[in-house]
Amino acid sequence: MTGSPGGVVATSHTLSTRAGVQILQAGGNAVDAAIAACAVQGVVAPETCGVGGDLFALVHLPGHSTPLALNSSGRAGSGVDAAALRAAGLDEIPRAHPAAIPVPGCVDGWATLSSRLGKLGLAAVLEPAVRLASEGFPANDELVAAFRASAASLAGVEAAAPMLAASRGATVVRSQLAATLRLVADGGRAAFYEGAPGRAISAAVDGVITADDLRHDQADWVDPLSVDVWGSTGWTVPPNSQGYLGIGGCAVLERLGWADDPADPQSWHLQIEAQRALAADRDDLAVDPGRVPVPLDRLLDAARLDTVAASVDPGAARERHSAAPAAGGTAYLCVVDGDGMAVSLIQSNFHGIGSLVGAGAAGFLLHDRGxxxxxxxxxxxxxxxxxxxxxxxxxxxxxxxxxxxxVLGARGGHVQPQLVQQVAAFVLGAGLDPDEAQARPRWTIEPPEGPTGAPVPSGSRVRVEPDVPARVVDGLRRRGHEVVPVDGPQPGWGPVSVIQVDDAGWRLSARDPRVATTAVATA
Structure with missing residues (x-):
């Protein structure tokens, strides 16, 4: 475990962590370091994130009781047409369809964070990413495996060519992406959205995203959602994010009288059922902010959480619509600087590499958040x-x-709130240190499958890592859970990045052992 009274950076890649530390040592603050780490992550791990994806962030300012919340997720282009897709016989949007690709929000997020809260400016904080893209970096196993798995779909995609040619340990140079990042460093959001990269985005989606769409800033400061639990207040970005499920699940757990005992099936049962109960109507609530069918301040109010907790049967799994299966393609990182500013930042392609569509010669792949x-x-x-x-x-x-x-978060697609709830419960509810919390075996909820392989409303199907005691597995099964032990620790159930600040002001962090590249360092 890492402990420090000063700056700490925790990310899912050694080079990202190193970039964040370098920026802190150069006089930058937590926001500068977070942008630098995020930009490097998109260069060296394009199977997780990049400038073709979206970004959310929470920022704690010393002496302020409420953090700032940034929603920099992109909007659907002017040319999308749901009726036309239905008329074509589709009931969901295909991965590489232009409608699957909203405007990427990442660069707007960087520019907005930097202009309001940064100290060094975009040119300085993007320099590590520009250097790695132009001079090269070693390919790791995750990058190589992800691009080989999608090689047929990515054939002929310019942005993917450097990664498709890579083997483990080989140097990857991304010259086109370096040029795009230099444009952003010199010209900010206008150079990206209104310049050559923006034109490449529009061309890649057959004009579904227009020049006017790209001129519209994707980054909005929003009021965060919060809930009081275990003597702390949890904060997250409101819908269209599903973040309320992670902090809200903790509040449901507290109402259920949860007590941590890794050998007690009841402790596991309540964790699982708290999340299943709160997530049952997620698909109706985690939507465009203007379309959420209930007032945002009611998502985590006491009355609603009381109702959710009352719906949990302490002795059996109830039938509910389970959460959707996990999908990779996300990078979470967190930074606390020496002055106490903190950033919880997450950036993503969605399904692994994203849509498998590249932005022409601009050197990056586009997400499929649509x-x-x-x-x-x-x-x-x-x-x-x-x-x-x-x-x-x-x-x-x-x-x-x-x-x-x-500050706490994880990759893991749809299961991110499940991971946030588990680690927050261990640290804040049970008093474990981050190292102990990271080492605990994890569970994730899967939808049961019907005769055609489609998810159906039914009981609880739970996958568990192999260190879960047999007594727990048997006890969960007796409570009606379908329990599926997995072969080993799951890289897709994280990595979780976490920095805890104790009463004395020490920053405590520990890397997630599930992913080899995960790194924590002090400045």
């Missing part, structure tokens, strides 16, 4: 121009009064 839209007529999340889709990204930030208590 697949979070519904094609059901009049559904709150129905695809339409200018709307934001359901987003799995679930950052969290925790405070005690005006003091920072923790």
């Amino acid at each position: 697949r979070g839209f519904s094609l059901i007529p009049d559904h709150p999340g129905e695809l339409a121009p200018g709307r934001r889709p359901l987003h799995t990204l679930s950052p969290s930030l925790w405070t005690r009064g005006e003091r920072l208590a923790m």
